[in-house]
Amino acid sequence: MPRRNQGTEPVPVRVRAHWVVLTAVLFAVGLALTVQGYLHHLAGIGNDSVTPSDSAAAVPDTVTHGGPLVDSRQGVVRTAGPPDHTLALTFDDGPDPVWTPKILDVLEKHHVHATFFIVGSAAIDHPELVQRIIADGDEIGVHTLTHADLGSAPAWRRQLEVQGDQEVLAGITGQAATLLRPPYSSENDAVADGTWAAMQAAANQGYLTVLTTKDSEDWQRPGVSTIEKNLAPSGAQGQVPLMHDGGGDRAQSVAALDASLTTFADRGFRVTSVGEAVGITSMRGASAAEQISGTAFVWGLRLSEWAVTAISWALVAAGIVTVVRAVLVIGFAARHRRAARRIQAAGRGRRRTQVPIRPDITDPVTVIVPACNESAGIQAAVRSIAASTHPVEIIVVDDGSTDGTADLAEALGLPNVRVVRQENGGKPSALNAGLRLASHEIVVMVDGDTVFEPDTVRALIQQFSDPRVGAISGNTKVANRGGILGAWQHIEYVVGFNLDRRLFDLAECMPTVPGAIGAFRRDALLQIGGVSNDTLAEDTDLTMSLCRAGWRVVYQDDARAWTEAPASLGALWKQRYRWCYGTLQAMWKHRGAIFQGGQAGKLGRRGLGYLLVLQVLLPLFAPIVDVFSIYGLVFLDPVRIAALWLGFLLVQFFMAAYAFRLDNEPLKPLWTLPLQQFVYRQLMYLVVIQSVVTALAGVHLRWHRMERYGSLRVPPAQNQS
Template structure:
């Protein structure tokens, strides 16, 4: 007995999962570095217990060595000043400070914030090249005294990786953000100092704070930093976090005065006689470089996505404006045509519809026993004279027997071996007796006036095909409601636009009418693609025919009742549409009707039905990012605005189709499930197309739910 084969995971889903995981990681990095913390004009936190802080630390020198069992806290020798800068580098103020230091031939210690260092890596390289000392000031300027242990580790290690990745050297000095003098060390800060010491860091506090973050004026900053008794000090200034123009001016003046007073101004390491930076080993270099490049790559990805989001938002708004505007124009044209028809009716009743000859209705049927009776009876009951040809394409159920048992005089049955839907349609086309043929799927029912309304546009000799209005018959349940909304809002609004723009790409298989000689001229229905209706429509456009839309020619069809069945149907539709678009890509450079299809129709399909859905998962991931790292209220407000636009557009489409607005309550839910499903269908179809895989026909399950609903009141 053979073992059951495990389910095979398709490679493109693995690729998609990896890409989305990579995007999620990039967004997480971006959000952590730029939105969970920040550098600003703020003072050190006040208060907090200090019961566990050793007296040697709280009353000792500003350079704390907590490595090992004995804790030492020392200060620079007399008349030696360690000059330190926090919160940089900053692209505006750090270069000016470096210029002042170079002018006075002074080296300083810069405690850099990792996120700022990545954005200004050139300045960090300049600091190292000019002999300045670098220290760790965490990755995102977080308060280590209140951060949990995991974040302390991440913040310190991340900042160290940044310094190593940019300079090739590792720092051993650390200054916790928001720290100040020794007597301000709290229990939380002391715990962070001890944790850092376990990793080999010396902690540098301060003795003289310039308080330049308050911008008290150049003179005040100088006074705050001027020693009074010749004792060694650690001076604190800032090269980032805000406007540092006063800092630059005060530094230039102060360095001159301190030199005249005989003070030596230098780095922390030089002040206490230690080497605070060492050459990183190869593993540290690789880790640091990878970290820096990873963050820079994530920044680039997010920047690109941000621009793409703006573009997609613009496209979405433009699309909404276009479809609503063109739908209104289509409605006005239909009303004018209706008025003209009423005028003809008063003049000459037999010619009131323009077309009075019978038409042939072709129904391709393969295992359609569940709904074929309802379909055929509804078509045979048309108010316009019809010849109904049912082509049984090798059914293995009772489809043929059901059709024969109806005994309808206008219905003819053709049996043939299974050859696919295009083959069945071509067989019906050969047997057709009339100049206009209507093609109908076997799971579709007509209203009595559907055929009459459908063929009216053929009074115009330029028209080669007419698309009807497909309605979802089994719209009960939330999945049926979602598909009902999609048919009314998506398909039918687009068809109105395509009609006005003269670039209709698809006459649906559920209801379409054609000139028989036009079909014969293009070689009938092709089996080159899985979307034979789209392929056929595009071929007619390229042959110079106009294709129009009749919204009052209604057909009721069964929609998939399960997500699995829906996936199979839409996968075939989407893949077949891609095939047809590629087959007819030459229309882009043609003129006339072909050019309108190529440049308008194919362009619309490419942007709105291929590229935008491909980008949609990124939008959803970015929305989650915004809720976590940005302003959730603003993100929610933007989503509500988007939903409001969708609802307004849907309400307008439902009014055009004279549909009840009740199903629109499901529209918000549609955004969370149905929309993502359709996007994944597009992704799978595109990947399948690029992989060159030949997709086989997926036949939809029939449910036998077809009934002819009463026609809407006009």
Template structure:
């Protein structure tokens, strides 16, 4: 029959939502500035780390093949190893006779540099250490020890880059970056520079000479070598000693290495080199002392400050990247565990459902045949209300349908009344919001089992019957059905279809067996009427009244289960803007409900399961991981630019393969065709970003203390009464 009840008066929005409409949302938009600033800062930190740690590196220190020496002065090609090109008159110098200037490149190294310093200290010898800026920043205490023990520090660029093979802007960055590292660590600046991959004077190329001139314009003396120990190639201790000990009286500059690899042979050979040099009357010292030059000076306060900021910035970026790396590993583990867990649980849930029982040790439950009241809250649902009501009226299970018209202005109630369907009651009330409409339906219901369904949703003939069967178990207070996307055409529809099947429904199977179901969706859910009335009905405290109500049931000690064979078809947003509004409301409402029921974490029984399992799962998987998602994307770009792009691509493909496998299994459980899964890779590029931006917006809105207004989704009139899904139905 049809009927009209007395209007129920109420405001358009509950008080909290009404307050939101009076507030200006402009303040919330500042969070996008904050997010952009964080991402820019992160990108900068990653760029610094990528440049300093991955764009160059210390390795094979062999000298590249000469490419010509056009333009290199003869005085340089045939002169001394210390080159002064700071003026138009290029000069060179070498140590005095029987003087060996001892130099070390590529350090400091935490293993080998201390051992070399120990050997030098034992022989009372000072040396010149040409340090790599990034290594100095990683091990500043070794640089300070060098200075404290009387050694010289020279510049060996920031990342061990070949100065002759890079553009001028990068030469400046490499040399000045290393200088700032030294100034920030020691408070001193260095005058001596040794270009990486350099050797003797006659090996200076045109490109290397250009780099030497560029450095000289900034006040640097270039130090080459006359003796190469070749310890970088690890030829054996005897050979290193042979290469390093001078054979005549002429002054020499000896090249050795304290970093860049295994320098155990260097440490062993150094002791012998110093003994032999002393035995033949050679004086071993630093480059500056050998030439009578003051090669280090106290840096002005401004340079010290800039150096300290430079060092601190690189160290901070390293810390940021290290923390992010650990968080990425943790998120990867969590994601993998979640995937394995939901698939395993879904498989068990499916097996138990087919046996018609919740647990193996529980006998079969009696069939629920008593009539059911179906409550349809409707506000301006003219586009789909006819299909919704007709589909419910065609149910195989006896139903009473109560359509609560919540102050519609588009003739929704008139459309339902014109259908003149038996068992359909129309209740008109002034607009009071969805919770008010549902409570009106609860008070008007004639039966003890009620089913709540949105006005944009249609049922299959067997949906209501399947949905209410778990209520035969006296421990069950509510049942969630299986929501399906009706308008799944196009890429956006396919993405939402995948999300419903893979995300929502797999999770509901997990929540069911874990006894911590947080949400019975508004599109389809069955409840015990007396329990809802005892709890005070549907609350308007949050924008996710379905989640709030479900959590209240769990905290009252009731089990909430999932029935996958009870299918409801609903309209999904057809535009990105509409999708944003819907998910923003869902997410914000879920956060409200989580906060409202946070006390469940400390409770026992069913409430404790909700608090520690359900709320914990939501917090980690639906709040924290999405908040971290932008960092993951930025880090992925970092990997493509600075790490091995092939490895990154393989990892992404492996992740996508796992996602596809999980999606295919979920589709199989829901008896869905696999065709829409071709859009899954695209979903990771667009849809995923939209969803995590929704979470970010919701979290900032909540933290700002603002209350979001209700966002009603646009209706498209695409609903039709569907035929039953083919395949076995578990009851």
């Protein structure tokens, strides 16, 4: 990770390639999903009944009263059929992994051949069966890519369905077919205008259409004897019997075929394929171009299927992670709250308890306020800290402000406030300057856009009675929570501080003490060399350094600080971009903690692992989730997809509601939670994507400050339940 440059003005950094990459990835995923949705959800194999039609006015009498093999390739309609005592046996809707091999075995047993009209989507799933059909000497014809009704399909889909099936055949076998059977077709007199138009379009591409003269109706599974009866020739005339090797349970078809072939042989009928029956060569070797195109087509469809399968499993994993996270954070938050209540009860002497009672921390503390162009809120911040019920020394470090921030702080004339001016060096430089001037062992750091409640400092520092504690995180609250953007950030803060931080506290892997409110042992800070300027998230870097040095970092929920949140999407983007990028820098810097023991190991294996999964990997996967959701609404069951989305939303709602309850916050802002999933969530994952790409590209970012609005007021103290 690159080091940041110090300064107060943003440096325009334009990393646009990653948006191109993201767009390309989403397009590829969307294409894969569309392809799979088309192949598996727009049409289905199973019911092979003839599509009813009221009109056959355009169908020539030659077709209606002719033979089952229809040829209109030269503009003149001709028909033909098998000669007497010849059966051109045909099978539709395969290949099927269960029934096609059984049917092939029966054909081989009786030493006969047949014609298999394959569905392209099924052939891609079972290419070995298509190859076996050819190897056994049987014939293959086109039955469309997805078993679509060509009679009702628009021209573009007819082309795609027929050509797509041919591409699949060429890609798998290296051969091309001439015979075509439209799905849902039957005998000649059942051909309607739509089907005839599709037959003509196929003829223009060089196809012969094969209808049937004997429909076994085995797709209805009427019983073996009925199928045999339907197949039985009524005279010596040649026939084209129709059976099915796919589309459902074909056990009756297999049994009836075995018995019927014996009957046909006994009656002197020759059973063969359509091409052999009428004396034509129905298959040819595909050209090199056709084979290349077919292979590419097949592999493209396979890759799309693999991509969808991978995404589906990733969605399952993401769902499991989401549920596990909800259970963990709520469980740990409840446990943290019970522990805090026991300590409070022990300290107040309300009941006997085994919790050790430690004396209150009453020593004065030093509060460091780094400030650069904080004129909008510096006076409210300093006044609120000076009004603390705990004795404080306040050091305001003006870091090269140009808006009179230092003058405003000095104008307050407060006796316990010291204003120090320095050239602009960045926030870490200002914090280190304040640290050098600190008079007390406990140091509180607070941003210049933050105000404290009167009891905040006292509540914040009490856990320092435990000598293992090196830093304490307070509870940051959004002050300007009006409007929907403010409500969304308010929800995020409440959930983050009251669920995630409680989990981090009990798991002893706190990754961040926020810059808005944090308390530190001065010796611990000096031990790690003060505040580092290696990252844009100096608070996260500092906290991780303390953990790696063996110090415990804890959370104090009733130590509240009120801060201004961004009031526009642009300002929010800049703030979160810096936070996320800095967090990635800190994670990379402290990656060695994974292999350490003690507090460092807990940070590495628990804290960094949590951040990696929840704040990096899941957001990176989130755009694909959104694309998949659209896919589900279009191609899958919309009700089921909506139910899954509502389930996810309910998990988020219950987590937020519990966090609000812990923080004594009214639940009213939670009405914005559903809307948050459509705007705020997308903004956050786009921030993560840009941060990750920027970090991987090694682009240097400079520090920049958030716009201030001057909305800070010292709120009244809240009572914790």
